[in-house]
Amino acid sequence: MVTTTHSNSYLPDDCWKCIFKFIIDEDDNNRRYLYPLSAVSKQFLSIIDPLRLSLTVLNPTRPLIRPLFKRFTNLTSLNLSRFHGDLNNLLRQISRFPSLNIKSLNISNKPTIPADGLRVFAQNITTLTSLTCSKIANFNTTDLFLIVECFPLHEELDVSYPLYSQKYILRYPLYGEKYILYVEGVKALSLALIKLRKVNLSGFPINNQSLFHLLKNCKLLEEVIMFDCDQISREGIASALRERPTLSSLSFSGSSSYGMPDITALCFIGFTASYFIGSLVSLKGLTCLSLRSLYILDELLYSIAREGLPLTRLVLRKCTGYSYDGIFCLLSKGHGVQHLDLEDNMFLNDQHVVQLYSFLGDLISINLSGCDKLTERALFTLVKNCHSLSEIKMEHIGSKSRGNSESLVDFGVYPQLKSLFLGRNSWLNDERIIMFASIFPNLQLLDLTSSTQISEGICEVLRKCCKIKHLNLSGCYKVKLHSINFVVPKLEVLDLSGVGRYVTEKGMKHMVERCTQLREINLGDLHLSDEKRKFFSRRGCLLC
Template sequence: MVSSSIKTYSYLPDECWESIFRFIINQYQTVPHSFFSRHSESILNSLSLVSKQFLSITNRLRLSITVVNFSPTISIRPIFQRFTNLNSLKFALYNELDGFLCKISHFPLKKLTSLIISNRHTIPANGLRVFTQNITTLTSLTCFDIADFNTTDLFLIAECFPLLEELNLSFRSGWKNKNKVTHYNNYCDGVEALSLALLKLRKVNLSGFPMSDKSIFHLFNNCKLLEEVTMFWCDQMTIAGIASAIRERPTLRSLSFCNAFFNLKDAEVSVSSHFIDSLLSLKGLTSLTWWFLNISDEMLYSIAREGLPLTRLVLKYCFGHSYAGIFCLLSKCAGLQHLDLQRAGFLNDHYVDKLSLFLGDLVSINLSECMDLTYSTLFTLVRNCPSLSEIKMENIGSKSVENSDSLPDFGVFPQLKYLYLAENSWLSDENIIMFASIFPNLQLLDLNSCNHISEGICQVLRRCSNIRHLNLAHCSRVNLLGVNFVVPKLEVLKLSDTKVDDETLYVISKNCCGLLELFVDGCNDVTEKGVKHVKENCSQLREHGYVRSSP
């Protein structure tokens, strides 16, 4: 009977195996962390080694590839003949991109919908023209951190990508071409051309782009299907300009912007009643993200009274409001799933306890830099928010908790999977061992710059067998020599600027063989001998995931 069952399962049709593989991969694609997309890729790599049948199936399941560099002498035909279902291509720091785009445009990439180009000096204009003449299915374009992006590139995008639904032209840290900031009228013309050409545009990210109020108005007025707008670090944008633009697009569902490093005099006054009225006209608004904005309790009261269907609320580094305003708003947001109140100075443990009673659907929360909080808030949140899977409490006040002796018997909360506690210098081995007992299903643990962590991290790894991402960078006392047991799922380990040495790397490489990325830059006790151990035992480790320490 057993042999018959084995025989039956070994000859399952491709469709069954493909469904099984998709189910496994989808468990990670639903999580908003980049390292899980890397894990999905590692799953495909592992499965492809089992048999020719599995190799064929995983080839069909691979939907995206990233090209960092590519020799012109290597044939690209085998790549695109092997992966026939690609829907996304990403190019980073690629020098010969014009020619490469021309070459791949001749392959029948009929399912390709997304193109990502990042960290380049210029847009590959000639390559894009040829590429889009032959591949007409693109609906998503990202041109991220293009140093010499200019207004002619906007006209090029308008010409080549008429079917775009998503467009990202953002810069990591603001507009880089400071010598061009006086030419806003030229960029305004380009944005207007974009808005008139891209009739299907639904989602746009122009963070760091030289957007003026006039540009914003063109965008909102002409893109009738626009639903999601992100505009951080746009230094010519004003609150009044945003308010006027919002009036032109009442179907907007997501709005994200900040008021930092531009028009600082406006930051000292609360947003106007005109802006509040415009915001309240967005009856379908589900996501609201503000950074560095002076908002009043009256504004929060107004949003609460209007009953906007918010599921995401981010008030990062905002000021001018109080606990009363937040209490009123959260009491009316029954379906809130994501909440960010970073550096809300008025919050304390008692206030969070009260607020948590309204947050039954909460999935993630960020309370970093709230200096009056202690880690008792951590337990309050998981007790009152049964769906909560991610908590960020970096750089909070202290560890002091009333009746702390009872905390080890607090209970077990398997729903919490992602815990960020960086820059909490008071965290001790005892604390993190207790957390490991209470949160046994942790998959990500960030303890960056927690200087009192030492051997206790070994107990955490033993108790939390599902950990895939561990950040111990700048933990000056961390000691991993006690990891004398297999840690099967660990994929990303950050040890930058710690005192790890070759002996520690040997222990890690023997027991953490599934590592994809290991960071040890700034670890002066690491030599070539330790590096050799890692390379021999961690066969899946990627070159770009290992950063050599400085001599």
């Protein structure tokens, strides 16, 4: 790196900004590669700082708050979900910078809603359009009214899985006094948030009535997510959908993990089935349909195909009742499905994949995890024929793998694949993952969770796949890293939780020295001395 006492080049700031923006646009994760550039000169530093649009605050940093927000003047997104400290106080400090153009705020995973801080924040920073407050331990009905009071111009809202509310509904299932208050709160929210486009109410205590109010009153609503809302029936969903025919994305599920009955599955018979299907296919602009843990009929898939709904994302995760004929009909008559999720499908086999791939020319990602009749042959059929496919999830598939690694050489090289999830496959060993590394050289994410036959082969994978940024070896208790005698230039996140005694402090130090961009390590039950933890911290690694 060369520095001078005068200007770095004849190029003006605007030209450098275009160059740096090009680097960011190519891959958002490349933002970290701008850090060395910012050290070249004050000119580069002044250009790069305004390019940062998002900021995550982890720990109390009161002395640094003012310098941070003076440096990054163009921030639009704040993530405080991992912040440990006085959140009310932090929000008050941030509100002292009213020139900030913050549009998105995440305050999830907190004991309570920071009411005082949000009020001050809303008074001074009026640009917020998206609020995420998922998994709040004690979410009260008054919090809904607070959101309405502070952020009437919200376009996106996530209040999913409030922990206290779920426990309360188990005690007062349907008509409890508190439950009625939640229903009224959702009604007030739907009347006030006139610009709401997207809402996530998964696990939230709502019923048919409150859902009806939401879809009727929010004229601009485009996307609704409501997994594990056990007091909503399919009649309720059908009635509500007829109030908002412009909906483009719908996600809901059957029974949740909280022990409630699967009302939606029990009601899907006779007239209810026809009424529900009719309401669903009336959404002529539906591009995303995500169903989980539901009993569905082929007639639903046939109807979607007949109506020609423009689905680009189809999720039937853990769904039962439908057959291969139904999914074949939908995919063969559909146009442009880019994301397909058939997790835990019981009938899909390798031959079915061969018959379906010709309809999946636009496919970008697919999830076939838990499909125990599939083998890795299905994986290679997809990558060979779906040229846009960049992500595959095939965890815990058929236990009997066909053929050997030598026979896979004929499949060639497929550089388009960027993310591969192969966790919990008992047939996966060193020989196979090394072969996969040769076939998929541009992998950026590799998840091998609980692959108990993998040991030193992972070192050869890292050598061949030099673009890997995220590596999950959780539960791979035989994995060995001591053979890494080369630089791993782009690895940023490493999960080694549950690896047991095979990974030592010495091995970890060796790994960090070779992985020059490593920023996050999940060690799980691996205990490190304070000295070693300080060593990792000095190198910029966050230990989880």
